[in-house]
Amino acid sequence: MAHTDVPGNDFTALFSTLADDQDSYLKKDSATYASVVGRSFYTQILPSDSIALGWSSWAIHWLRRVPMPIPDHVEISHSRDEEARRAYARQAAADWRDFVAFRGRELAPGSRLVVLTVGLEPDGSSGFTTAFDAIMSALAQFVDDGIITADEVRRMSIPSTGRDEKDFRAPFAPSGRFEGLEIEHLEMMDGEDRFWSQFQSDKDDRAFGANWAEFLRTSMFPILAAAVDDDADADHDRDHTGTRRREFVQQLEASVAAQLAAAPAPMSIPLAMVVLAKRRRSA
Amino acid sequence: MAHTDVPGNDFTALFSTLADDQDSYLKKDSATYASVVGRSFYTQILPSDSIALGWSSWAIHWLRRVPMPIPDHVEISHSRDEEARRAYARQAAADWRDFVAFRGRELAPGSRLVVLTVGLEPDGSSGFTTAFDAIMSALAQFVDDGIITADEVRRMSIPSTGRDEKDFRAPFAPSGRFEGLEIEHLEMMDGEDRFWSQFQSDKDDRAFGANWAEFLRTSMFPILAAAVDDDADADHDRDHTGTRRREFVQQLEASVAAQLAAAPAPMSIPLAMVVLAKRRRSA
Numbered sequence: 001m002a003h004t005d006v007p008g009n010d011f012t013a014l015f016s017t018l019a020d021d022q023d024s025y026l027k028k029d030s031a032t033y034a035s036v037v038g039r040s041f042y043t044q045i046l047p048s049d050s051i052a053l054g055w056s057s058w059a060i061h062w063l064r065r066v067p068m069p070i071p072d073h074v075e076i077s078h079s080r081d082e083e084a085r086r087a088y089a090r091q092a093a094a095d096w097r098d099f100v101a102f103r104g105r106e107l108a109p110g111s112r113l114v115v116l117t118v119g120l121e122p123d124g125s126s127g128f129t130t131a132f133d134a135i136m137s138a139l140a141q142f143v144d145d146g147i148i149t150a151d152e153v154r155r156m157s158i159p160s161t162g163r164d165e166k167d168f169r170a171p172f173a174p175s176g177r178f179e180g181l182e183i184e185h186l187e188m189m190d191g192e193d194r195f196w197s198q199f200q201s202d203k204d205d206r207a208f209g210a211n212w213a214e215f216l217r218t219s220m221f222p223i224l225a226a227a228v229d230d231d232a233d234a235d236h237d238r239d240h241t242g243t244r245r246r247e248f249v250q251q252l253e254a255s256v257a258a259q260l261a262a263a264p265a266p267m268s269i270p271l272a273m274v275v276l277a278k279r280r281r282s283a
Numbered sequence: 284m285a286h287t288d289v290p291g292n293d294f295t296a297l298f299s300t301l302a303d304d305q306d307s308y309l310k311k312d313s314a315t316y317a318s319v320v321g322r323s324f325y326t327q328i329l330p331s332d333s334i335a336l337g338w339s340s341w342a343i344h345w346l347r348r349v350p351m352p353i354p355d356h357v358e359i360s361h362s363r364d365e366e367a368r369r370a371y372a373r374q375a376a377a378d379w380r381d382f383v384a385f386r387g388r389e390l391a392p393g394s395r396l397v398v399l400t401v402g403l404e405p406d407g408s409s410g411f412t413t414a415f416d417a418i419m420s421a422l423a424q425f426v427d428d429g430i431i432t433a434d435e436v437r438r439m440s441i442p443s444t445g446r447d448e449k450d451f452r453a454p455f456a457p458s459g460r461f462e463g464l465e466i467e468h469l470e471m472m473d474g475e476d477r478f479w480s481q482f483q484s485d486k487d488d489r490a491f492g493a494n495w496a497e498f499l500r501t502s503m504f505p506i507l508a509a510a511v512d513d514d515a516d517a518d519h520d521r522d523h524t525g526t527r528r529r530e531f532v533q534q535l536e537a538s539v540a541a542q543l544a545a546a547p548a549p550m551s552i553p554l555a556m557v558v559l560a561k562r563r564r565s566a
Contacts, residue, residue, distance in 0.1 A: 002318060007295050007298035007299050007302060008295055009295070011294040011295070011319065011321060012290050012291055012292070012294070012321065014321075015290035015321030015322065016290050019290060019322065031330075031331075033320070033327075033328060033329055033330050034320065034321075034322070035285060035318040035319060035320045035329075036294065036318060036319055036320075036321070037316070037317065037318045037319075038294060038295065038297075038298030038317075038319070039298060039302065039317070044316075045316060046316055046318075047314075047316050048314075
């Protein structure tokens with residue numbers, strides 16, 4: 001079992017979980033072995049024809065690089081800036097093509113790769129719309145209050161993108177095959193908002209807001225906070241976060257939690273599942 | 284290429300070096316792939332029959348666990364305590380046997396495993412004698428000065444051991460084979476003291492002491508410092524080291540550097556190289 005992530009990932013935590021968790025596959029099958037590869041998957045990172053089954057979830061929506069700052073929003077699909085949208089679309093297309101090409105080399109003939117990632121809404125957005133509305137509203141308020149500057153907000157760009165069916169199929173046109181792979185299954189679906197399901201049963205609006213705000217703090221706020229100028233002489237903790245960034249994250253979480261609690265609504269979560277298959281070599 | 288170390292190792296530093304160093308094998312051979320396994324090698328950590336060439340250096344001298352505290356020294360081969368010496372010898376024998384057995388499963392038929400580790404001096408010590416003399420002298424002085432307690436010194440034990448030819452051969456007796464492996468080459472040798480070679484040319488006694496003290500601080504002092512009771516309310520840095528432990532390490536480094544600078548002499552560094560070969564399956 002080869003796990004892959006960028007070099008900065010906390011692999012010690014992964015190995016500790018694999019060793020200690022009672023549900024770890026290492027405990028359930030003594031003929032299974034764990035390894036990790038700390039390299040970006042936008043290149044070949046495993047030997048050719050070596051993988052029997054691939055699984056990628058919540059990863060390929062992260063672009064290889066930030067194409068350019070998004071002038072009017074923090075998330076590209078909610079932006080109206082045509083130049084930024086084109087730059088992100090180009091990067092997203094190149095990243096998906098490279099991801100498929102390198103996986104095509106690594107997969108063994110006859111194997112499959114399952115990809116779960118962010119899809120697109122019918123209106124072309126990557127979803128999470130009420131969350132992004134709350135974030136943008138908080139940022140505007142923070143600028144008014146002098147907590148952050150308009151310049152810092154302009155630098156905030158989340159290098160993430162949803163994709164639709166046409167995006168996933170592009171590298172495979174026109175033959176339906178690319179680097180030995182073909183699309184065996186492609187499904188666009190709506191993700192379940194579990195916090196909303198919980199709210200429907202317990203009617204706890206504060207928990208609904210707090211749950212979503214905590215999820216967003218973990219997944220997105222560090223990227224936004226990186227655009228906040230840090231105190232030059234502040235004590236930094238082990239994440240190299242100074243006081244201004246820490247306070248920004250805390251205030252953003254509080255604001256988003258309050259806004260979502262004030263008007264609970266199901267979150268739009270467009271998802272995509274793609275199953276790629278590598279052909280067996282003809283006999 | 285599968286690198287292995289205990290889970291707590293800094294794998295991010297390894298992957299960064301592999302990505303950035305101009306001499307990295309990843310830059311020299313595009314058909315080479317890096318992975319890491321964060322598990323103790325005293326169990327099987329790689330698939331059976333999967334490794335074409337194994338290399339282990341400066342690793343197998345670390346015992347799987349501390350068998351018992353060493354009452355009269357910090358390093359077992361310099362101790363005169365018979366009970367401790369027997370306990371360490373038993374652990375060292377079991378660890379070598381397990382190491383060989385699990386590597387025997389992982390190695391592919393026809394492959395080799397090269398092991399470089401600490402040997403033994405003719406007098407049965409694991410060497411580094413002037414270094415350990417300086418350490419013991421510093422610890423005695425620290426107790427006199429009230430910097431640490433005699434109890435803390437008694438808890439200091441380095442779970443490391445040298446081995447001699449008989450130790451390496453033990454699991455292979457009497458047939459010469461064990462878990463599909465045989466000893467193809469076994470060599471006991473004296474390691475070169477590079478700091479001594481440098482001293483012979485530059486006559487800089489302070490550099491000689493400082494170089495050795497820095498090497499010992501990195502390789503051994505954290506283990507000794509773990510026996511120092513930490514300040515309950517001290518600020519801890521990211522290595523979880525409080526003020527008392529940090530000061531202990533600084534003072535120990537200064538004392539050892541001064542002692543070795545005062546009487547420069549070549550360090551005893553007994554080494555062992557063992558090459559194990561796995562037989563090809565008979566046709």
